[in-house]
Amino acid sequence: MTTTVARPSSVGGAISVRNLGMVFPTAGGETVALQNASLEIGAGEFISLIGPSGCGKTTLLRLMADLLTPTSGELRVAGQTPQEAREQRAYGYVFQAPALFEWRNVLSNVMLPLEVMNFPKEERRARAETMLRLVGLEKFARSYPWQLSGGMQQRVSIARALAFDPPILLMDEPFGALDEITREHLNMELLRLWRDTKKTVVFVTHSISEAVFLSTRVVVMTARPGKIEGVVDVDLPQPRTAEVRETPAFFEAATKVRELLRKGHGFDVVE
Amino acid sequence: MTTTVARPSSVGGAISVRNLGMVFPTAGGETVALQNASLEIGAGEFISLIGPSGCGKTTLLRLMADLLTPTSGELRVAGQTPQEAREQRAYGYVFQAPALFEWRNVLSNVMLPLEVMNFPKEERRARAETMLRLVGLEKFARSYPWQLSGGMQQRVSIARALAFDPPILLMDEPFGALDEITREHLNMELLRLWRDTKKTVVFVTHSISEAVFLSTRVVVMTARPGKIEGVVDVDLPQPRTAEVRETPAFFEAATKVRELLRKGHGFDVVE
Amino acid sequence: MASRAAEVKLRRGGVAPLALGWGLVVASFVLLGVAISQVLNVQFGTTPSNQGTVLLLTALGVVLGVFGIGRIADRTRGLTPALVTFVFSLLAVEALLRAYAVPPGLIPTPSRVWTALVNGLEVLARDAAVTFVQEALVGYLGGTIVAILVALAVVRFRFLERGLLPYAAVASSVPIVALAPVIVKAFGLEPVSKAIIVGITVFFPIVVNVVRGLQSANPHHLDLMRTYAVPPARTFLLVRVPSALPFLFTALKIATTLAMIGAIVGEFFGATGEGLGFRIQIEAGRFNLDVVWAAIVVASVLGIAFYGLVSWLESRFTFRFGSAK
Amino acid sequence: MTTLPSPGARSSRPKRSTGNFWPMAIVAFLVLALYWPLMLWVNAGQAQRIMATGADLGCGTATQCATQLRNPTLPAPGQLLSGFRALSVPPFSTTSAPSNALVTAGETIVGLAIASVLGIVLALLLVISRGFERAVLPWLIASQMVPIIALAPMLAVVLGQYGVQGWVPKAIIAAYIAFFPVAIGVARGLRSPDPLQLDLLRTYHAGHATVFWKLQLPASIPFLFTALKVAATAALIGSIVAEISTISFSGLGKMLAENSRASDTIALWVIMIYGAALGIFLVGLVGLIERAVTPWRVGQPK
Amino acid sequence: QNQRLIPVRLQLKWFPQAQFAGFFVAKAKNYFRDEGLDVTLVPIGDQSPIQTVATGTADFGTTWITDLLTARQQGLPVVHIAQIFQRSGYTLVALRNSNISNVAGFKGKRIGVWPSGNEYPVLALLKRNKLTSSLESNVARPDVQAVTYPFDPSLVFPEKVDLVSAMTYNELNQIQGLGYDMSKLRVFRLADLGINLLEDNMFTTQAVLNNTNFKGSGLSGREVAARLVRASIKGWDYAVKNQKEAVQIVLPQCGNTCRGSGTRADPLQHQTWQMAEVAKLYNAGPTLKGNAGLLDPATFKANVTLLKSLGILKADPPANVVDYKVWEAATGKKAP
């Protein structure tokens, strides 16, 4: 209803995490979900977060999105507090689950953020249709979520996050539910989009090869208390193609990530 | 109640699939879920099924388990009809979803098949505990399913399928919900178990490298109408170790699987 | 998971506001008490001379009370806020009825109802025994047992599911009160006829819910049992019965209300001189509304206790089956 | 063993409506076929007992009397049919069942409308304020344990004092029982959005109003309709009970009371059947509106 | 002329039947219209007419004395304006072979009564004979069990109750219709047992009487009441004198409720009987002295004394519970 809200693209994309900590009060005491995490993400970077279940990846993403308030440390998103960044619609968030609105068809699900942000009517439709084409679902624009498979639903939610063209993308295991071929296809699309639009992407995944393939840097985390175990720079040429997977540099990076992951991954504590 | 039921271990493990077809009657006509599939699985083999979503992997497994009756073709499991095999408890089935009983704790979920198969009381507990140790959940024996993460639940369901030591294991994407390290750990455990017990395993997965790493043969399927596109023999030494992944033979097999998969995998038809 | 943080932020703190709330409530009760004391002996049909004062006191008491209860309720869990609200409402109603000198043949004051309740306790207890035990409870148990048996049959035989269940679903949208006179006619004036009305009333929702519950069994669980080659009867006990329990209890809770209403309505169409419905009917005809309300209070308390009992059973059983939320 | 439905068997099940026709027809036929002997047996017993007290029924033997008792336990089909004709033609005279059913339907629908508004407002209050919930919810539950039939006449007298008479008190009483399921259902619906969906709107920096209109309200609509189906039955019971127990000059409840007083058992059966039809019609009507209002659920399984 | 008629609702005590013949005659013969009134005769089932009149659903009503006095005691401002029946027609009926020969023999028996204020005569009879009953809300172990039923004696008699309430003009005939002729029955007439509580009267509310402009007619409520009573008495006089014609006037008014019970259920026969019996209740007391419609002060006082002594009334009703002025205005006579 208000029209004074800033359009997302007007802000930068850098994220700065300093000594960040997050403690949840729980029944049996406290859960330290994140401890003393520091990380500088430059505008236009593609960062992957990888780590065992329950290590705080989602927590870190939610902190950046101002869906949680840190219990210690400092966090700046696009040069502002997370709250300001959120209020400026600086980021798009893709949740672990699709979280579609059952009563809206695919097209109008993708148009939801555009409605909330008061985009002009014609633009909404045009943008939403473009995004659906990107994720290969233009034929399903009039379908309702229940008529789609889990993987298709997740693709809709990606289209929705991209629709309002935010400078930052926060993506929580967006491709977890997809089969390998579809996944590879979407990986390529995501990379192209990232290159073309110079967005900052923070991407959570369980797949080492996916992390390495996509990222400029891979952040490896350890479980309870969630900590950043190390950061692996990925020195692969841009733009990346499928063949990059077979290069020694790819292997090297993947091996480094694997080793960091192994460190401190006691099998028992894994969830 | 009855005590005349055969113990699982008394039967062999070969599976023979001949011109098998499965057609579902649906609202808009018929769905051909499986067409003219033929496959011979020797006792003690480890077979992976791989293919896009909806290509009939689950259907094939369910046919083997006598949870579906084929509309055409012939199927023998452990030298008998699927129904006889089921009644002899010739196989353990791990579903795509964990399917635990919410009102039973972890231990008693694992003991469930032992109860219904009238194993002696002490043996039930001993076996269940061994299985829980195998999947790294011995500390969670008294927890209820809702207290476990999705990955942990899936591990319980694996323990449950193994508990009564069936000669055949039918596993439908058992490791889909797990992080890579846990997944690798369980891959190793599964391989060890398979070697030690000489079980026949039919294993569905979306991961090419997992399929290649585990199997003696990988069966690649195509979507609608579900068909067997090809079978890739995996010529890797036994017992397999993590290093095997870095060998050229591994790559070769993986590439073959990938190519078969690509064939006929139009992006649009993917679900 | 998300809103938890938001909730933490929203929690307003401090003991002082709570104490203030109680202060307001006490002040309100005092004001209302004073208001009532001003009109203790009022002739109905006349306007009390001090009506203005009393109304002012009452209004003030109501305002303070609403604010006080609001504060208490925001910060106190459990039944306390509800109980305070109850006492508050009684006092306010008493004051208003007295201030306007409303005749007891129209609306009796709470204190009159209380007196009638105390004086008639023995009779009301006997009435309650008839209505609650011989009619509502007997009918409830009978209806439940038959309904469960029918539900089992329906689940066992697909034919019944297709041929019978649609009727049962439709029948649960039939106004059963329309049955009451017919059944009283057919089965006589004794409690039995009312128990039958109750039984029929509770039957349909229970059948429909239990069937739904038995069918809600996770198909994977059923498949699992099949892979173990478990005989059907055992599968039933292991899988279907546990998943039907929550549905059964939902229906049983709805049925408590239906049972009380069914029994009382039934008595309106003939009774043997006992029962809460009989009492209500006979005394309403004589404009002894204090007795009528006393009987309603008894019926309501029994109804609530009945509901509470079933809820308690539900929590016990579902705890045993370890459900989370 | 093959009766155990598996996921596969489940979804391949043919559509309900076609599959149920024959079983339903057969059950209906069986019930009708069993009715005749049952009716004869029950009524003959009744006639026998009356004759045993020395009464002269004027119809010969007990079995002969069975189909022509004035107060049969179960009416004979012929009696029922002529009862139907007597009460249904002409359909719109003041004493015929159809016109009275219309009156009751009107009261019920108005009551349901009042109940919906009241229920939705209460649901909003319950969802907005925990304090309100704590102070009031237990009494809302308790209010449903109060036998309304007992309250109805008094409520009518009190309302009458303020000039509210006729069909309005019936609609109010109908609303009294029907508001509760609506309030509870809608409150549950307003709370039903997935936390992730709420988070999503938060990432868009959406205000309370947007969250309400775009998320909570549409999410609660299926709950509203489920509740309305329950409430429709409840409201119908309410208006019939109100007609029985307060002064009324029309409506099914009034016919019920009147014919109960006149000992016309046949008429009671006929009115009961009209009431059943009305209940089914109202629930069906709500279902039709639901289909129209929630297009996204058309065809959705379960 | 037509549109100047004042609409008046008169609440009967039951469904249309000869019990109310006078009112139907007054309507049919335009006696009401001649008084400028357009009277609607309102039937009722279960409820007390007090309810409709007190709530304003009807302007006037007819009911029994105890019903009126107890309502007044509970603060409902109802006022007696005329008395139609001058004697009680209430009886209790038992089978002759049941060996109940006097009221003392009621102990331990079941009595069928009608609710909604119609049970008072039985209550009075029992109390007077020191028998407690379940009609008292503070007696836990009553001597007599009162059974309520939906008004048709065939539902309870003789299987479920030992004694059943019966009006001379209605149920007594119905019971015979069930197949029990008088030789098989023993009838206890309450009037003969010291309980002569007055029955059908005419009443209204204080508010109607105090109204100076009844429904905007320009007439006072009092004036309307007087006109109504005048026409009603005229109707009753005619009905009692021309019973056959009166029955023919009543019959088209009633549906189901006009026939008797059992196999001899014939509306004409039943209503003819009813008219004759009702005439007996009308032609008694003041009517015989030419004062039809007058409430005999002595009988009224005796009724009040009886009800007080039995505890059914807690105190003397206020004097204005009876308004003789309406009758005086209607007849131009002076009440004694």
Ligand SMILES: Nc1ncnc2c1ncn2[C@@H]1O[C@H](COP(=O)(O)OP(=O)(O)OP(=O)(O)O)[C@@H](O)[C@H]1O
């Ligand atoms: N709201 C909360 N209250 C209490 N504990 C929480 C809450 N949210 C998360 N946690 C705990 O914090 C830890 C980190 O959780 P988080 O969801 O960030 O893990 P994750 O790395 O995203 O795991 P996964 O890979 O399974 O998604 C876990 O131990 C979790 O149990």
Ligand SMILES: Nc1ncnc2c1ncn2[C@@H]1O[C@H](COP(=O)(O)OP(=O)(O)OP(=O)(O)O)[C@@H](O)[C@H]1O
């Ligand atoms: N009971 C059924 N009725 C109708 N169609 C069915 C049924 N079960 C499966 N199908 C269809 O058969 C095809 C194969 O399904 P299946 O579950 O075997 O696929 P899948 O390879 O296991 O897929 P995924 O990887 O998603 O698990 C699909 O098109 C599916 O829609």
Ligand SMILES: Cc1ncc(C[n+]2csc(CCO)c2C)c(N)n1
């Ligand atoms: C069919 C019929 N049954 C009973 C009575 C007796 N009676 C006379 S007045 C009255 C009050 C009704 O509310 C009753 C029950 C009647 N007149 N007609």
Ligand SMILES: [Mg+2]
């Ligand atoms: Mg996560």
Ligand SMILES: [Mg+2]
């Ligand atoms: Mg599958």
